[in-house]
Amino acid sequence: MSVPTLSRPAKKLPRAFYIMVLPAFALFLIFHTVPVLTGIYYSFTNYAGYGEWSFIGLSNYINLFRDERILNAYGFTFLFAIVSTIAVNIIALSVAMALNSRIKFKTGFRGIFFIPNILSILIVGYVFNYLFSNSVPAIAEALGINALTSSILASGDTAWIGVVILSVWQAAAFNIIIYLAGLQTIPGELYEAASLDGASPWQQFSSITFPLIGAFFTINMVLSLKNFLQVFDQIISLTGGGPGTSTESISVLIYRGGFQGGEYGYQTANAVIYLFVIIAISFIQLRILQRREASF
């Protein structure tokens, strides 16, 4: 806690401090808080995005829970987000550990593995779209792998896997860098001592590496899940939500229904529920992960 030494001579705070925060506060209020509150207000109306509207109380919220399409979107988004979060963290931690060990061209490899993070997901998605729908089936045909001869994006059962692959490819880059930052905080002496004591690589990982990067693991898990729950660009470029509505995420549904489907009020109600879901999940995740961190 900082001590209020600066304001020691006079109790009054320099006006400059208020001027420093005022514009940002005003803009934040206008462009963030007001939209949040308007959104919550509209969620109690039948506003279509244009024309007349009236107050309809909780109807939107009640209807949400009976709407197959919305339940479907939640189902897909959660399946996708959980699978991707787990996959991206396993991959990123493994790659980060490899990049932190005694390999050659370390800096160069770090530079390479960060590339996906500097590319637009939408554009990369278009490239992956072509790979999934044309290249992979052509290669599978040449190799005689029947299961992959038709595009995975064309089937409602497998399209989500394509979305996972693209998302993990892109998100791993950032997670690798965070894990690398974490791994570098571990003193090398610990491993030297452990290997003198005859600890196996797995023992070293589970009793040194993993506990000591606990905070970084927590950050990555919480951020990944939160970001994946908002998946949008990936869907637009790969599947457009299809086939049917099998890969329609909550964000895509809110965008489509809200802007193109005349469901402005209804979809803002969906967004409000979504807000509570994200907050609840982030807090539960933080509590569980931090308890785990502390127990080491």
Place this chain on the structure above:
Amino acid sequence: MTATAYSAERSALKNGDRDPGVHRPDRRQINWWLTALVAVLSLTIFIPLYFTVVTALKTPDELGGSGFGLPGTPAWSNFAEAWTLTDFPQALMNSALITVGAVLLTLLTNSMVAYAIARNMHRKLFKGLYFYFIAALFVPFPIIMLPVVKETALLGLDNQLGLILLYTVYGLSFNIFVYVAYIRSIPLELEEAAITDGASTWTVFWKVIFPLLGPMNATVGILTCLWAWNDFILPLVILSDPSAQTLPLAQYVFQGQFNTNYSVAFASYLMAMAPLLLVYLFAQRWVISGVMRGSTK
């Protein structure tokens, strides 16, 4: 190996020494098997990039099959066609303008807000403000998506300027978080000395604090740049005038209209990815250390 050698090496690593393996004694030999494995893994990054490049250079009848074969004679005309179809110069200008504007405004304002908050955390008002900004980290974009579109249209901000403002405001939550942590590690004595010499709060901020924020400014600047340049959803919902399109948005619109001409489409994707890739090629180590710094703060 002694502890000092270890810490020397660790600090060398932190400073991004190009190849810390070279000066090592025998006991810490390079693991060639692991190096090979990492090299193979890095193909997962290169293959999609290679594929983008060769496809962009093919004629329509060279497409087909797996698409990994090299083109016969490079069809440079694809780039010319993509250039006009997407109105590339205009989109590039818009993306550049929005990104530069967002980065500059973010650096100037967000650091200032963070300074005022960090130095007055003991006051209820500023502490409240801190939590008010941080809380927004948990608000998903879709909840504000529909209302903010109405609002920007109403205020006449459904354009490039509006996007610059939105990136500056929406980045505030995360940036305040990293800036405040950093500013609180700067000793107060520096400012007190300046104040004793008669400097105003503004002078203290611009002459003492802002220069000291260099590393954090780099981190915030890089992350804001990557976000503003690559973002798709905000330009998609905010921009109303087609001539205000950013590069990712131009790909989206173009994809919808000409999705059968893959070579031209890939030439267009490549042109949209190229500017940031080129910058990254030269500033790579700096970018990575910037991002790493942001995550350890």
